[in-house]
Amino acid sequence: MTxxxxxxxxxxxxxxxQFMQHAFEAGTIVAILAGIVGxxxxxRRSSFAAHALSHIGFSGAAAAVxxxxxxxxxxLLFTSVGGLGIAALGRRxxxxxxxxxxxxxxxxxxxxxxxxxxTGYATEAYSILFGEILGVSFSNVLLTFVAxxxxxxxxxxxxxxLLFASLDEDVAEAKxxxxxxxxxxxxxxxxxxxxxxxxxxxxxxxxxLMVTPAATAQLLAKRPxxxxxxxxxxxxxxxxxxxxxAFFEPYPVSFFITTIVFxxxxxxxFITPRIxxxxxxxxxxxIS
Amino acid sequence: MSAQHEIITSKNLVAGYPDNIVWRDATFSIDRGExxxxxxxxxxxxxxxxxxxxxxxxxxxxxxxxxxxAPKRGNPxxxxxxxxxxxxxxxxxxxxxxxxxxxxxxxxxxGLFSHEDxxxxxxxxxxxxxTDLAHRSLGILSGGELQRIFLAEALVSKPTLLLLDxxxxxxxxxxxxxxxxxxxxxxxxxxxxxxxxxxNINPLLPYLDKVIYIANGKVATGTPKEVLTSASLSAxxxxxxxxxRDSRGNxxxxxxxxxxxxxxx
Numbered sequence: 001m002t003x004x005x006x007x008x009x010x011x012x013x014x015x016x017x018q019f020m021q022h023a024f025e026a027g028t029i030v031a032i033l034a035g036i037v038g039x040x041x042x043x044r045r046s047s048f049a050a051h052a053l054s055h056i057g058f059s060g061a062a063a064a065v066x067x068x069x070x071x072x073x074x075x076l077l078f079t080s081v082g083g084l085g086i087a088a089l090g091r092r093x094x095x096x097x098x099x100x101x102x103x104x105x106x107x108x109x110x111x112x113x114x115x116x117x118x119t120g121y122a123t124e125a126y127s128i129l130f131g132e133i134l135g136v137s138f139s140n141v142l143l144t145f146v147a148x149x150x151x152x153x154x155x156x157x158x159x160x161x162l163l164f165a166s167l168d169e170d171v172a173e174a175k176x177x178x179x180x181x182x183x184x185x186x187x188x189x190x191x192x193x194x195x196x197x198x199x200x201x202x203x204x205x206x207x208x209l210m211v212t213p214a215a216t217a218q219l220l221a222k223r224p225x226x227x228x229x230x231x232x233x234x235x236x237x238x239x240x241x242x243x244x245x246a247f248f249e250p251y252p253v254s255f256f257i258t259t260i261v262f263x264x265x266x267x268x269x270f271i272t273p274r275i276x277x278x279x280x281x282x283x284x285x286x287i288s
Numbered sequence: 289m290s291a292q293h294e295i296i297t298s299k300n301l302v303a304g305y306p307d308n309i310v311w312r313d314a315t316f317s318i319d320r321g322e323x324x325x326x327x328x329x330x331x332x333x334x335x336x337x338x339x340x341x342x343x344x345x346x347x348x349x350x351x352x353x354x355x356x357x358a359p360k361r362g363n364p365x366x367x368x369x370x371x372x373x374x375x376x377x378x379x380x381x382x383x384x385x386x387x388x389x390x391x392x393x394x395x396x397x398x399g400l401f402s403h404e405d406x407x408x409x410x411x412x413x414x415x416x417x418x419t420d421l422a423h424r425s426l427g428i429l430s431g432g433e434l435q436r437i438f439l440a441e442a443l444v445s446k447p448t449l450l451l452l453d454x455x456x457x458x459x460x461x462x463x464x465x466x467x468x469x470x471x472x473x474x475x476x477x478x479x480x481x482x483x484x485x486x487x488n489i490n491p492l493l494p495y496l497d498k499v500i501y502i503a504n505g506k507v508a509t510g511t512p513k514e515v516l517t518s519a520s521l522s523a524x525x526x527x528x529x530x531x532x533r534d535s536r537g538n539x540x541x542x543x544x545x546x547x548x549x550x551x552x553x
Contacts, residue, residue, distance in 0.1 A: 043381075156398045164393030167379075167386060170370040171441065174342050176362015177394055222382035222425055 003248050014247045023133045023253075025141045027239040029148040030196045031209065035232030036155060037193040038214035039224065040186060044166045047211050048097055049086050049187070052104045053194045054206040056082035059111035061128045061198065066118045071128055072140060075195035078107070083187035087180075131202035131254040133243070144196050151192055158185055163224055200239065201254040208258040209235055216265045220272070234264050293319045295449060295481055296341070301350035301507075303336045309348060310336050311502055316509035318498065320448065321479045323472060325492045328502035329544075334485045335371065337502070338451045341483075342368055354449070367442035371453035371485070374434065379427035383418070383437045384409055386426060390441035405444075412444045413437075416470060432463035436470070443474065450474075450482040456491070464491050471495075489516070490538045504547065516541075 004010055014020050041050050060078025061071035086100060115125050127135065136144075155162075165172040165182045173179045190210075197209045217230035242256035249256075296318040304310030310333035318324055326334045339345040340352055343359040352358070355365060367390075375381075387409035392399055399405070413419050418436040421429065429437065435455050442450055452471070456464050472495040475482045486492060489499070489512075499515045501508045501524060508515050508524045515521070516539055518530045529543035 043379075045376075157396055159398050160389065160393055160395055164389040167381060167389065168441070171368060171390070172393065174344065174361075174366075174368040174370070175364075175394060176343075176360075218378075218380050222380055222423070223385060224381065227380075 010248065011244070014244065019134055019136075020243070020247060022136050022138060022141050023243055024240070026136045026144045026196075027133055027200055027243055028236065029144045030193075030200050031235035031239040032232050033148055033151055033193045034197045034209035035213050035217075035235035036228050037151070037189050038210045038235075039217070039228045039231050040162060040166055041190060041210055042214040042218055043163075043224075044186065046186075046190070047207070048100065050190050050194060050206065050210050052086070052100045053079045053082050053187075053191055054198060054203045054210075055104045056107045057191075057195055057198055058128060058203045059107045059114060061203075062111040062114035062118070062125070065124045065128075066114045070137075070140065071124075072143065072195060072199065075198055076192065079191035079195050080188060082107075083191035084184065087184040087187040127202070128198065129202050129204050130252060131198065131200050131205065133200045133253050134246070136199055140199070144199070147192055147196060151189060154185070155189065158182065162186060201257055205254050205258050208238075208254070208261050212261040212265055213238070216261070216268050219268050234261060238264070293321075295320050295355055297351075297353045299351045301340075301352050302348040303333060303340055303345075304348060306348055309505065311505045311507050314350070314507035314509070316500065316507070318481060318483070320481055321475065322481050322497040323475045323495050324481070324483045324498040324500060325489055325496050326483055326485045326500045326502065327487075327489050332502045332504075334502055335453055337500070338368065338453060338483070338485070341449075341451060342366065364445060365447055366449045366451060367445060367447035368451045369435075369438045369442050369453060369455060371457070374431075375426045375429075377427040380425045381427075382423050383426055383429065383440075384413070384422040386437060387413060387422075387440045387444050390444040408444050409440070412440045415443070415474075416440045431458040432467060435459070435467050439467075439470065439474070443478075443480075448480055450480055452482060452484045454485050454487070456484075456486055456488075461491070468492060468495060493537060493539070 015024070041047060057075040057079040060074035060076075062074070063078075064071045064074025082103075085103070089099070118124065126132075161172070161177055162182050162185065165177060165179045166186075169179055194206060194210060197206055201208050213234040214227070214231040216234055217227045220230055221227045238257045238260040241260055242253050245256050246253040294317045296316075298314050298316050301314040302309060302312040303314070326337060328334050336345065340347055341354055341359055343361040343363065354363070384406070388405040391408045392402070392405035410419070410422065413422050416436045416439050418433070418440060421433055421437060424433075426434070426437070438455070450471075455467060455471075459467060468491060471482055471484065474480055483500075484492070493512060496512050498509065499512050501515050501521070504525050506524050508520055510520075516531055521529050521531060521541060525544060525547040527543060527546045529541055529547070532540045532542055534540075
């Protein structure tokens with residue numbers, strides 16, 4: 001299939017297919033989740049923990065495939081247990097990259113074993129590693145929706161305490177706030193967001209939804225509420241545009257999504273400051 | 289002062305762990321509205337005193353009371369500014385947000401429709417002379433600017449006791465004097481008690497009501513005149529030290545080198 005001149009007609013044509021509808025529905029929920037949870041990942045400098053969780057999830061997904069259930073259940077189970085483990089190490093200990101890396105490598109090894117034991121198609125491994133949003137089933141969309149609602153309710157409940165504990169943990173602790181519990185809640189949020197994001201971009205490209213949109217948004221705004229909104233918008237644009245292009249071009253969705261968020265990042269990181277400088281210089285010269 | 293003005297009382301207090309006592313036999317009282325310096329060598333147990341007051345650590349023995357009750361975690365009457373507390377320079381969160389969280393960070397929910405915290409934060413930023421920093425990013429503030437923001441974050445919940453752990457470290461002499469002047473103003477105008485941990489007592493001397501001097505596993509407390517004498521500090525350190533004064537009232541404690549020589553580092 002190729003693009004026509006009218007993108008509206010292209011969109012209608014694309015959404016006639018049920019698998020594209022499902023992909024859009026799941027992709028939208030995942031983008032919102034990842035955009036929000038990603039802000040806390042960036043603020044708490046837990047990128048590596050998110051990275052580790054997705055790799056721990058890989059062995060979970062492989063184990064699920066081996067016993068013949070949907071990979072998402074394996075992902076959820078393994079990332080949640082992994083998240084609890086990292087949270088149990090404590091915030092400062094969570095920066096102990098070596099320990100997390102050791103567990104991560106072992107879990108990847110387990111994943112390889114599970115996949116080799118699995119005698120079905122090799123495409124399963126490929127879709128866990130690089131995402132397979134176009135194959136998402138209706139029941140998976142439903143599960144994504146339910147998880148999305150739960151995560152959003154939970155985040156709106158703990159929003160201010162989590163923000164405080166992420167920004168200023170010592171003071172939060174002295175104020176008697178449950179910083180350890182908040183750390184556990186945070187890691188579970190990351191576990192769930194990561195598990196569903198793996199459906200879209202895969203284990204290896206998880207940063208493109210969990211980190212890049214939030215890190216880009218953080219360069220554009222200073223108020224957490226605004227940063228989160230911008231982060232979600234970037235994740236949504238990348239997901240929608242990626243799906244749209246991938247429908248007409250024979251390349252993987254996750255390639256387009258990662259490329260779009262990367263272009264966003266480059267633009268904001270290097271071009272926006274110049275525009276700002278130019279505009280402020282212009283403003284000053286007109287005033288004086 | 290009458291008894292009801294006392295907000296901290298300590299009797300035969302022993303701090304640390306049963307097999308590793310940090311200091312012992314601390315008996316003192318602090319009144320409402322006093323500016324108190326906590327002074328002593330590194331590792332003497334100054335922060336331990338704060339942890340006891342915050343309820344983050346329990347005394348080995350003895351009694352400590354704060355507002356006539358045992359210390360408990362999360363006492364809303366206490367605000368604490370921890371030591372060496374900086375943000376990475378890519379932390380792009382505006383100062384106002386941190387001060388707001390000092391007011392509402394304990395509340396559950398999004399608080400989308402409450403602007404009470406924003407107003408309280410802006411008011412307190414004005415009080416500490418940091419209105420112009422409100423929309424600046426925490427990651428790019430200087431040490432002196434950050435200390436003002438931390439003070440605002442601590443004051444926004446309207447505490448009666450401020451615990452400041454080495455706020456003067458990393459400040460040059462001018463910023464040091466400015467911050468002390470500001471803290472002193474807060475103590476007097478809000479009738480707040482401030483305990484401030486510092487290395488050097490001299491910049492503090494014009495403001496202090498009391499000194500808690502911790503050294504050699506012992507604690508000496510009183511007005512600067514009572515504590516900062518050759519006799520009192522000699523008894524504290526357990527070696528003969530001498531307190532010298534210059535014409536402007538600055539002091540120098542001579543002879544602590546002997547004490548340090550006897551201490552295993």
